[in-house]
Amino acid sequence: MTKKKVGVLLSVLAVIIIVALLATILVFVLKPKAPESDGSFEITIMFMDKESNVLYSKNVAVNGGFLEAALTKLDDSCDKISLNVGDSAFGVFVNSFTVDGTSYGTAEGEWVVFYTDDEENYNTEWGSVTLDGKYYASAVEGISSLPVKEGKTYIFTVI
Numbered sequence: 244m245t246k247k248k249v250g251v252l253l254s255v256l257a258v259i260i261i262v263a264l265l266a267t268i269l270v271f272v273l274k275p276k277a278p279e280s281d282g283s284f285e286i287t288i289m290f291m292d293k294e295s296n297v298l299y300s301k302n303v304a305v306n307g308g309f310l311e312a313a314l315t316k317l318d319d320s321c322d323k324i325s326l327n328v329g330d331s332a333f334g335v336f337v338n339s340f341t342v343d344g345t346s347y348g349t350a351e352g353e354w355v356v357f358y359t360d361d362e363e364n365y366n367t368e369w370g371s372v373t374l375d376g377k378y379y380a381s382a383v384e385g386i387s388s389l390p391v392k393e394g395k396t397y398i399f400t401v402i
Contacts, residue, residue, distance in 0.1 A: 282306070284393035288317055290324065290342050291400040295372060298342040299323055310397055311335050311386040334387035340399060347401045356402050357382050361395045372398065 284307075289300040301321065305313050314337070318326045325341040327348075337355045339348030348355040358372050358379035359365050369381035379398055382389055391397075 286313060286391050286394070287396040288313065289374075289396060289398045290340055290347070291372075291374075291398060292347065293401055295374060295400070297374070298345075298347075305391050308391060309387055310389045310391055313391055313397075314386060328386075334385040336385055337399060353401050355399060357386070358398045358400070359389075359395060361392050363392075364389055370402070372400065374398070 283304050285302045285304055287300060287302050290298045292298055301317060301324075303313050303317055305316070311334075314326060314328075318324060323343055326337055327339045327341075328335050329338045330336075337348070337357070339346055339355060341347070347353070356370065358370070359382045360377060360379050361382075364383050365380035366383050367380045369383075371378060371380040373379070377396075379396065382397075389397075
């Protein structure tokens with residue numbers, strides 16, 4: 244290989260490394276900050292099957308923050324619930340969940356989705372569910388960046 248080709252190859256490699264470093268820094272800088280709260284409040288976390296049957300519902304005390312922390316708290320404190328989460332470039336997501344020994348979101352073509360009644364953080368175009376006459380729409384953020392709000396409900400189900 245000639246010196247010119249080696250120089251071009253090293254230049255391209257240097258640009259790739261710089262772009263990767265800048266992208267990584269940008270992800271950390273743009274990561275949303277947890278909303279602060281003046282005190283503890285409750286949210287409701289529910290799990291449903293495909294037929295909209297409530298499998299489990301729990302009021303969880305939180306001090307603000309994001310839904311991921313509330314789910315972690317629930318997962319750590321409850322033997323009835325187990326979460327299988329994954330990480331992506333967009334944040335943490337729920338791959339599947341288990342309620343009383345039955346797993347949901349593990350079948351071929353089955354996906355875990357979640358809905359909320361927080362109108363500031365849902366999108367009616369991405370799907371919805373109505374439960375006991377109350378409307379819940381698809382959350383616009385993932386669990387690691389969706390801020391929890393007092394009195395709101397977060398429903399996980401499979402489609």
